[in-house]
Each structure stands twice: as structure tokens, then as C-alpha cells.
Amino acid sequence: MNTNRPWMNNKRDRNMRGGFRGGRGGPRGWSGNQRGFKSSWGSFDGPSTGNKFQNNYAPNKGQWKKRDTPGKRLSEEDIGVTEYVSKHEGFNGIIKSRYSDFQVSEINEQGEIAKLTCLKPPPAPEEEAVSEDEDLLLSKYNLEILPMETWDKINTLAVSKDPEPDCVEIDMEGVTKEQRTKIHDAVKKAFGDSIVGSTVNIEDKKLMRFQKFKKGVRIDNRVKWTWPAEYVHFIVHKENCDTMDAAMRIAERIGVHVKPSMLGYAGTKDRRAKTSQWFSARRLDPRRFVAATRYLKDIHIGNFTFKNTNLKLGMLQGNRFRIALRNVTASDEVVNTACKDLQEHGFINYYGLQRFGTRVDIPTYNIGLKMLQGNFKDAIELILDSREGPLAGALAAYRAGGAAAAARGLPRRASGPEARVLRALSAAPNDVHGALAQLPRNTRLLYLHSYQSLLWNRAVSERLRRHGLAPAVGDLVPLANIDKEDEFEDEDSDAEENEADGKSDKQQANNSPNDIKTEKQSIKKERTSSQSDQSSVKDKEKDKKNSSKDEEKPKVPVKVLTQEDVDSGKYTMADVVMPLPGYSVDYPPNMLDYYEQLLSDAGLTLDMKHKIKSYRLCGAYRRVVVRPRDVSWRAVRYSDPFADLIASDLDELNNKTIDAIRDDGKYRALLLNMTLPASCYATMALRELLKVDTSSDNQASQNNYHKSRKSSTTEENEGEEKKKKEADSPEKAKGADSAEKTKEADSAEKERANGSEKVKVEHDSEVKLEIEAESGEKRKMLSESEQTEDVKRQKVDK
Template identity: 25%
Template sequence: DAADTQQTYTLSNICRIFNNLYANNHVGFCGSIKNSPSDFVVTEIDILGHLVSKTKTDSLSDLSEILSEQNSFSQKHHKRLRTTSLLEQCVKDEHCDDQYDNALQTSECLLSAKESKDCVAKPVPDCEMYVAVVLDSFLGKSVNELLCQFACNIKTRWSFKTEPAVYSTEFSLGPILDKKIRANLHSAIRQKYPFLMTVTKSSEIIVKENADYRELCQLVSEEETSDFLKFLDAKIENSKFTFNPDGNKEHRKAVHHFISKKFGKLLETKSFSVADCSDQQNVVIMVRFREKNCSRKRTADCQQKQELYTAFILQKENLETLEAIGFLSSELGVLPSDFSYTGIKDKKAITYQAMVVKKVTPERLKEVGSTIERKGMKVSNIHSVHQHLRLGQLKGNHFDIIVRDLKHQGNDTSANLKERISEAIENVKKNGFINYYGPQRFGQGQNVHTDQIGLALLNEEMVKAVKLFFTPEDTDDPVNQAKRYFLQTEDAKGTLAMLPDFKVREKMLLRALNRYGVNCEGCTRGWMSIPHSMRIFYVHAYCSKIWNEAASYRIKTYGTNVVAGDLVFSQVNVDENPSLSDKVHVVTTAEESANKYIIQEVVLPMAGHNVKYPNNKVGQQYHKMLTSDGLQMCRFRVPALQLNIPGCYRHILKHPHNLSYHFSDDSVKEIGTGDNHLDESKDSLCLSFGLDPSCYATVCLREIMKCDL
């Protein structure tokens, strides 16, 4: 909530919070970043690895919809438009025109077929292109090829009745922590290989042969078996499946019995007499999902199905993500909590990120386009989806950054500037950088940092947290005037009148304070009046500060050696339902001696109630830091604010992806890579790279430049 300043962010200012520690020993150079928002462009990378500014649809939600809808073309004619739009969203690609045409023709054929309770069209064949997208994107080429080989081996063993000892009966995809990715993989694998089944053991997906497939193949054809299992996996509400006509009553009875025995809780079957094209009567078995009534216990689930969600790409300039949401919620007449997103983006930048808003139609969102442009925002790729986004539901972020005012470090004259820059970049490419949380996590340049508010909340000092929240900056703009007035008078109603409308968080908190008073109860109700994602943001900022201090202590104490007591991610699953602390392994003395692990594998915990701390001096330092902040009795749960912080783990070192660079002559706007001697007054460095989720470009730049030396 700091007032927007026009100052240039220099790397020397950013570096002060990191104790002058680095992962590399090059000299570095000086420069400035964020001279203007266009010097720092951030583009979110969705879960499929696409830049969101170039993605036509919201990858996760639409892809999930495709996988679940690909067998539902046999539904009633009134769903024709919806089915066609799904195909159009996902098949409109210059390399798949034939598949698009074939899919449309198939859907038209099915939709125009005779539709009655006695005759239901069979499912459409697999939409193989989309299944391939999921498997390639989430598994990678090598694992996908191994999965294909495993599937072939299963079929070979069945065909030649080979003993199980010849081929493995299970195949592991390894630990996959994101539940949404696991769900997509389960569906994609079962659609492509219906003779296989998938199960989750902890976070690991295990693939093995489907015994039900083999058993059903003894009763019906292999094609019918595949189609039936795909229908079953898709679980489309109100969808139906019919087996081929069958005049043998005993055989039909066996099929009924098989489905009842295996899937009776989910499915129901019935035989129908239908007429074929020559009016001959035949009997078919129809399968459908059992109806589920919305009981009182399921009221919330039923309401959720009826919720309206609209996805879009938000482009913002010189705005915090939460501030942009404040503007949007005010214009659309919804709550800030109705917006979901995968992560918070830089303020002093131009950023592109995926968002979903609840209770707003695409048409309504388009109507406010011209209004929000005046606030530095644009919305694009507006379309309906069926669910919200979650924090961390992305593959990372791509950065295009210009570093200006390039200079040598101090009196460094041992090499020319271009050599220094190239050396620095190549070192970070090779060795990575210390994965600190960046200064924007804490409110760089503010009088009160967000981690201070988070600590007060964890200690349940609600009034103190409110006072810190309303601490003004040194500027005299209307927002800081209002904050200053509140601290002097505690007049919540008067402060409300002074604040501009876009300060949504402040206004929500003040309304509660006006109603309940500036006391412990009133302040608690005030914090509860703002969205959960905003409340927990401050607590996470405190945990981030502790992680940064622990990382600095770890590097100073042990360097880049992996020592006994360090934590690495576990390679084996402890049991069926492991806790978060079971996901890491404590390095033993024998493993240290054998150099079994490298520093890139070491993780440190984000403080929480369900994490394991290092079993060495670093763990002791964690407890010392938490105790000094009065948190020795805190279990990282604040029931009064409905905050539950289990914690997580974060790698000490990270590497940038696809790092490239060139030099630009600012005076003529041309690339000047041919000259080995840069003009310090004219030349700028243009960098392009990607980072994993929750990694900070400013921290990567800090490692490259070392401008605080």
C-alpha cells in the first residue's frame, strides 16, 4: 500500500536485505532496472508451458473440460452449440485442420442420429491430439515414451500369455504434487490406454494393467470394452453408453452382472428393445450413471456447479495485483474474493497473468474494458470456464528486462564491461542463484514491511496489526493523508470518506472497525472482512523473511557442501497418506561422506506447523529466530482469522531457463553486440529468461550483477 514513487529501482537498494551472499564468485557490474514499467515485462507461463499473453484459452480449465467432454457427443440436440464450441477452442490449430473437420463431422453425425431413451449413440473416438498434449506437457517426452513402452509390454504379455516375470506389472510416473495435474494425467492415461488403470500412492501415480478390461473382453469386443471404460472414466453427468445389440439373454445377463458387481454403486444398466434400420427388433444394454440428488449435505456442491466463472488475461502496468483486483471488483460490483489467480506479479512492471472472476459474465467484463484502461489495465481472451484458479497453478514466469546505466563495479578495470557482463551471465546460467524471496514480497521502500504485519497476526496482536497496516508513507498523497488521520484519531468513518474507492482492502477493514470499534474484537472482525488470500499474504511474507534469513545462515555456515542434517526431497513414499514432513529426507553422515547429494537438491522449510526442520545448526537457527519473535508457542494456526499455515519446502538454489541477452544502444535503439567496448552512457543490457513459480527476477539479477559489492 505504499504510494507509487517515481524513483528508479537500483540493484544496490535491492541487495541490502540479502547479507551480501552469492552463489557465484564473478565480479559483476552496476546498472539500474525498472526505470519505467516497459523495462520490466512479466508474462505468466501456464501449466502447459505457454505464455498466457499468447494462449487462446485458459489451459488448465479448458483442457480438463476437453478430456471430460470428448465422449459426450451423444447428448441431446440442445447441447450442439456447446459441443461445437469446445471443439473449436481446442482444435483451431494450423496443424490439425483435418482432425478438426473429422471431429465436427463425427459430432454432426451423432447429433443427427435417432435420439430416444431406447437408442443412444456410441461415444466419439478418442480426441488423441488433446490427450497427447497432456501427456507430453505433464510427463515430458522421455517418461511418455517409457509409458508407451510399458503399455505395449502389457498388450504383448496378454497376446502371448507371457509370464509376469518377463515384463514389469507396474510403472511409476514419480511424485506429482499438484492434484490438478494428477487428475488430468489419470484421465489422459485411461483415455489413451483403457486397458491400463492408474492409482495414486501418496503423490505418486502408479500405472498397471486393468484386470476389469481383461474380464470384460471375455464378454464383449475389445472395441466395446475400450469405449465403455472411456465412458466410465469421463463421468459426464446424464451421459449414457450402449453396447452392441445382443440377442442372447444369458449373455446379456452376464454383462449386467459384471457391471453391477464392478461398478454397481456408480452405474445402472437396463435392456431395451430397439429397431434397426430394417425395422428388425434387437435388444441392447444401456448404461448410465446413477442419479445423485442434492441433499442438504450436498447443497454447497450443487450451488458450486451453478456458479458462473469467467476467465481472462489481465495486463496491468504500474499496479500491484491486489490493487488491480480492487479496481476490477469496484467496477464489476463483486468482492475481491471473487477473483482467483495463480500468483502475485510485480508492481513496477508490465505484467500478463491469467485470472478468473466469479459471478461475472464475459459480456459484463468486456463492458468495463475502456474504464479500466484508464487505470493501467487491459483484459483479453475473455471466455467462460467452470472453475476458479489456485495459487501456484502455473509453470512459472517469463521476463523481458532492460538494465540501463551499465557501469563497472567500483574501480574495476581488469576487463572491459562487455566481458564482465558475459562472464556474470554465463556463471549464473551454470551455477544458478540463491533462491531468496524478493524485496517486493516485503514491501520494498515502505515504512512498515508486510512481514511485520504478518508477525503481529501470528502473535494474535490484532490491534497492532491494524496500526501497522495503516502506517503511512512519507508522501502527502490522499491515501497517506487518510492513514495518518486514522492513526491520530481512530476515526474509521472519517477515514473511509477520505480514501479513494480503489483502496478496497482499507475500506473493508475500516467498515468493520467503524461498526465494532478499534479494539481486539473489532480489529479481528476487520481482518476477517478482507479475503482470505489477502490475510494470509501477510503471514506468508513473515515466513518468507524467516526463510531468507535461514538461507543466508545455511550458506554462511556450510557453503555449497551438502552436510548431515540437510533436507532433500524424499525419493520414496513413506506410506499411503504421508504428511508434509514425510516428503523430505534428512541427509545422513554416511550420505554426506559419499557425496550422494548436491547443493541443488537441498531444500529449506517455509515455517509452518507441518514441516520438518534441518537436523543441524540450520534447524537450531530456525528455532532461535522463531523464539526471538515470540512464536515458540505458535503452531502457525490463527483460528480467530481462519489461518492455517502448514508450511512447505523451497530449494536453496535455482537456475534461470532459456537465458539469453543482447546489448542495445539507447541513443540509436539498435543492437550493438559487435563492439567489444560498451559505451557506459549509452548501452543497455536486454535480458530474456524464465523462472519457476515463486522465483524472483530481481533476485536472479542481483546474482548476475552483484552491484552491492
């Protein structure tokens, strides 16, 4: 019997669950022992199931284990979010009771709102038929570069039956890349795949080499791009998944040569929501996207266009929000007052809880602080301790047996950043900074910026406590536009890496056989070093590039308000900015002491200049108060707590109507629409509106309102009916009470009779009966005397 995998004990289950006979696949967490299966022993979480993910099955219990989840989560007070702009009365309303209650549409730099209206790919451009005259012109054009004798040599090479024919080499000195491309295209058009062209360097001389196709020579399979522009742009409508996850799944389905980094986007959108945003990709056929995502239920793609620019982070104006707040219990007057205050006065532009992770014991800003303090060992321990899944036990193994022991316990296929950190530490235990450098630069920046955001939140709250909600002497006002300023400059986009990768792929495609052989030998040598070393080099080059950019970044000019400026009434709180600490910002004189105290308590300085350039922060300015644009709202009623209240882009495309909104509904909801600039948190606007803590724990605690109301309503109805009956007929009520008492007495008498009957039967010497209360079945059992006779008989037989 298989005790570790109880579902395999039954023969039928073994056949049906991906076990010995290769069935349809077992439960999640079990891969079966199909061909090519390799188990991964020695993981942190107990005996391996052979799955590359966490062993999530509890042996001998026949049930799945729940993943360890943090108990207490971060609250707004933990991240410095304490103040409000308006003094209106708050009210109850549940945020994201359903993920369909939060819908986001991206607004691009041209002010266009992303809306999915078409799922079909654009018609493919018709390939232009090349006439004989055009062929002659093309040949004539190439005759200016390649003499006729060269064309004759290539033709002779193409028709040759020699198993080892010579190659044709042409000196490319002084020939531009565009001209070389035209020569390649002309040769390929004339001879197809029978002739393979490549550009090679021999003794510092660039040559174009043409060979007859044979096994081992790489064919140039590049297809001519005939679409209107270099980049295809399209809208991705996703439901209940984040942007990076959507990019990964789209890339996986398109093909093995497409990576998530090849997809560009302007910003990341909420996971628990329905969102529409633009993506871009370089030279990928739109039809491939449509075919790849056809069967995805939560991701839909459409509205294809073509542009000559790629999307990068920050290339957007803002986002349009459509939000449903459920179980609103306040009066219309209270709700309307609150919405008008939000529209007119705005909200404090705090960084929301999404910025800081969820665990109160290991928030992301603590990891960022350790990095800024240069305490890389503690930073690594915090990163490992915050992991779940296959790496959940990494920290314990790391502390008990060191990095080498922790690395040995990693699942074989674990290739994430944390796994790379552990493997780097096992190779060089004392190089903690080098190990931390194995994390992608964007991940390291996330930790650093989280700490910056915490400081900004706390500084803004203190500023409002000191000086109130009006501009004060010593405040800062920007003299240049900061709305387009990328607060957290991440000038390296994944799409740029994709272009670099694409160029290297093209160079490899043009290598000669000798070069390929040399390349294979070098690859064989390089395999002795880990892949993480290669990524580390790439990240170090990226860090060097970005550090130089940061040093050259000029300061944004700001004005320090004087008493005269304040008295003029020219400025409002929507004009005031506060700095995120860094070396390229000025600090407001009226808050300089607070910034100094915050940073000195952490062992840091105002300029945030780290001895390692990649950890230096230049800082930025952020508006203290933001007023949402295009605000509208309406109250509705509904009865079904699980029905959608807002039609998504996909719903409108499929002509699906929202039937849940009814005038006679049991519950009230507020439908709120607004537009916010980029990098603003809608949850902070809702906090200002509702005057409640927007943490997920607080919101989840209110999400069973329909159950509590149902039970309370039932009790109330029963009590009212009873009172009504008593009031209508007191005599009947008394008679009913006496009848009920009589019924209870009769049932008690029956129970006593049954008990005496059972005692009597148990003492019967011939037959013992057992009366079972639940089933009422009676079974005959051997009497004690018969059992004794059987025992004696067995002894005699022996």
C-alpha cells in the first residue's frame, strides 16, 4: 500500500490518475510516473512528489495542506497613512467584494482610454507580386554592388552536384548594413533556401559568404515583415490576474521563442480587478496572439494597431476607474456629501498598501532598509523568510547548514531569483553583495523604493499635522511639469532587452560553420559556470548604465514658498509637493528637521548616496494632494451579492446586460467613476471617501454581510410571526403550549420504554439483539453460551 500517496492505493485510481498506466493526470501536486518524469528529492517541504512546485499533499491524511499564510497583515497606520483632507462623515462600503467591482482602463499619452471593442486580428497585408520588370530592376540594382561574375559563381554553386562545393565570399568593406540586407534578400529571392548567406569576420575583414545548403549550415528563416509598422500594439483585457502574469502566459502560448520580456506595457494593473491596457511587441504577427489566447477565459486580446515605437513603463497619462462599493448603509445625503468633497478637495496622495507587501513581520520596506544600510546578509535572510511555496524552508536550511545545504535542498528546476541567490552564496559564502546582485534590478529597486515610499508617507502625515491643509511658508512648488516625471526611474525596459536579444539572435543566424563550431566549443566551456553568473553580468552592466544616467539626471526646479506667496492665494495644496529622499532633490525648509530625524534614526543621510552605485537613490517629487477628474456616481440597489454590477469591456462586446441592478433590491451599492493620474492609488481615494481602513483584512471581514443579514432577518421574521399568533389568539397559543408539553411528555415516556426494552433484550441468554438508534436495524448475534461452545470445539480440534 502506498501510504505517501493515498490516492494511488486503489487500482482504478492508479489507472485514472496519471500513475502506472499514464492516465489523464493526477490531482494538483502530483505528476505521475510518466515518461520523462524526474523526481526532485530533498526539497525543503518534506518528501517530494516529483512536482517542481511545493509538495502540498499531507501524507497519510488524504487531504491537501493549506499553504502557510501570514496571520496579521499590514494596516494603513503601519505605513504612515493617518490623515484625511475632508471632514465629511464616512460610511460603510465594501471595496472589491467581487473582483468585477474594480475595473480599470488605461489612458495612453494621447489621452485615449483603452477599451476592448474588437477581438479579430487585422487583415493580413497582401504580399506584392514582383513582376519581371521589378526583378530586372532588382538585379540591375545588385549589379551595381555585385558584378555579373559573382552572380555566375553563385549560380554555379547552386547547380553544383559536388558533395563538398566551395563557397562564394565577397568583401563587404565600405558596404552599409542596408546594402548587405538588400543583397541577402535578392540572393534569397533568386535561389531560395538552396543558398545560405551569412556575414563573417575573418582576420578583421568583414565578408559575405554564400554556401550551398547542407546539414549543419543554418538557414536564414527570417520572414519579411510586411505589416504597416515595426511594432504591433494591442489591448489586453484581463480578469483577476496581474499584468506580469498575463504577459508570461501570453508569451508561453505564442511559442518557445517568445519571452515575457518581449512584451512591452506602460504600467502594471491590479490583480483583483478587470482591467484593459495596451501591450506592444516587435514584429510578432497579430494572428499568433489571437490563436494563442483563443481558449484563455481570463485574458482577451484585440484592437490591433501598428506603430514605430515600443511601449515602456511610464508611457501613460493615467487610468480610468469604474468601482462598485457594496452594502452601502448610509443615507443618500451622506453619500452625496462625501462624493462632492472627494471631487472638489481630492485626497492625500499616499502610497497604498500594495506598495509594501502584505506581511506585517516582513514588509518590503524592511528589506529595502537593510540594503540601504549595507546589511546585505540580513536582507537576504528577510527575502528568504518571506518566501512561500518550494522555498518556504529555505531560511531554516540556510541558518542550520549554510547556503550550500540550502542550495542542495532546492527543487531541481527552481530557477527564480531567490534560488539564484542561494546558489551564488553556496559558491561564494562571503560574497553576500554578489549574491544579492543575482536578483533582477527591478526587484532590488522594488525593495528600495518601498522604503522611500514609507518615508514619504510618514513625512506627509507629519507635514499635515504641523501645518494643516493649506500651503505654508517653506513648502515646495514645482516650476516644471512633474506629472510626466517617472518617480522611480527604471529606464531599462524589458523590450529593450528583447531588441538586444533579437540582434544577437540575428548575428548567430549569420555565423559561418567554423564560427558555429567555435561557438559550440565556447558554449561548452561556459556551461561550467552557472546561468546565474550570466544574468549577474547582465544586471551589473545594467546597473552601471543606470548609475551613470542617475548621476547625469538634473534636479527638477522647485520654488520655496514665502509668506508673500502664501498670502497671495495663488497656490493650493494640489500644487504642493514633497520629496522622496535622494541626492537630486531639495527638501522643504519647514520639514527638513523631520527628514533628518527619520533618516538619522535609520543610519542614513539626506543624499541617500550609497557606497555601491546601484543602491544610490536620486529621489523625486510627488504631489501631496490629488483631485480626481471626471468624477461621477450613482446609488443602485441589488439582491444577488455575487452578481456583477458593472459591465466590463468584454460584457459590452458580447452584448451582455447587467440584470442584477433592481429597484426593489435588498442591498444598496455606490457606483463611482473617476480618472486618476499615473502612479496614484484609487484605494487611497476610496479611503478618503469612506473614512475606513482599506486593508484587505478589514474589507474581507465585512464581506459576509448577506449571510449575517439573512440569519438576522430569519430570526426576526420567526419572532414576529410568533408574536402575531399570540396576539391574534391567546387561547390558541395557550392550547398550543399545553399540546406541546403533552407531546414532550409522550416522547420522554417512549424513550424510557425503549431503554427498558433494550436492557431486557441484552439479558436474554439465547439471542443478543443490538438496537441501533440511528439506523433502526436489528442484527442477531451469537449468545455468550454459543461463543463458549465454539471456543471449546476449536480446542478439541487442535
